């Protein structure tokens with residue numbers, strides 16, 4: 001299966017790569033990557049180990065020079081406008097560095113002084129935004145992992161970025177911290193920004209992302225809205241009695257529009273075009289087989305990922 005909907009257009013394009021390629025010696029880490037990220041969107045970037053995700057992020061931030069191809073961010077070429085572009089990006093690609101003995105507030109104040117033009121009311125706003133205002137006078141070293149990560153996001157927000165790049169933002173967080181960050185991410189995008197999220201957590205990507213690109217060995221193998229990807233993997237679960245199971249399977253396999261039929265946990269799993277519940281029911285009933293249940297079953301992003309990447313580990 002190969003999906004590429006990168007030509008679809010709705011909303012302003014914030015980031016576009018064309019033919020982006022990076023070779024390390026003879027190793028093609030990223031090959032001919034065409035990405036598009038639009039305002040208001042949370043874009044998930046997935047791939048197995050060594051697929052080329054970090055190399056891509058490094059190129060987007062101007063830290064790694066591409067071998068070929070172009071990167072345009074905010075309509076400007078990155079190569080020629082690195083600093084004006086980077087000023088408009090908030091990136092968290094490693095654990096954020098803060099002074100342990102200073103409070104969250106004082107850390108942001110120190111950062112604000114380095115950037116210039118950051119007011120107290122801005123600091124208050126961003127701390128409120130990440131739900132840290134009530135702990136903002138406590139020392140950074142007393143913060144939980146989740147609070148540290150949220151302060152990192154607050155630090156990124158101080159500059160009012162139009163694009164936020166997050167690399168594994170829930171790494172090392174407990175379930176409560178993970179939930180806080182997951183709840184925060186879509187809100188960030190809906191404030192007229194775009195979020196580029198690298199994650200190996202497929203469930204996380206499914207929950208928070210609007211669109212997802214999957215790369216394998218440097219090549220993009222899927223690029224589509226999450227909803228569309230999981231709908232593509234939709235199958236029908238058909239329940240018949242054990243006695244009818246074999247005959248039902250034969251009937252369905254004989255229909256030219258059914259792609260495959262397999263038996264799993266007491267159900268027949270039927271890979272058929274969308275909305276074919278009624279014709280499946282009719283075909284069985286014509287052979288005096290009566291299904292007690294026919295339900296569409298959505299594939300998870302994990303199912304799709306494993307199918308597309310050939311079952312390679314994603315962690």
Ligand SMILES: Nc1ncnc2c1ncn2[C@@H]1O[C@H](COP(=O)(O)OP(=O)(O)OP(=O)(O)O)[C@@H](O)[C@H]1O
Pocket residue numbers: 024027028029047048049050051052053054055056315
């Ligand atoms: N500086 C480098 N020199 C040589 N090869 C490199 C370098 N950086 C990355 N690579 C190789 O490029 C390929 C892509 O690596 P990259 O780190 O981008 O993958 P990734 O998708 O981020 O992987 P992971 O999920 O494991 O972090 C790998 O084969 C890696 O070994």
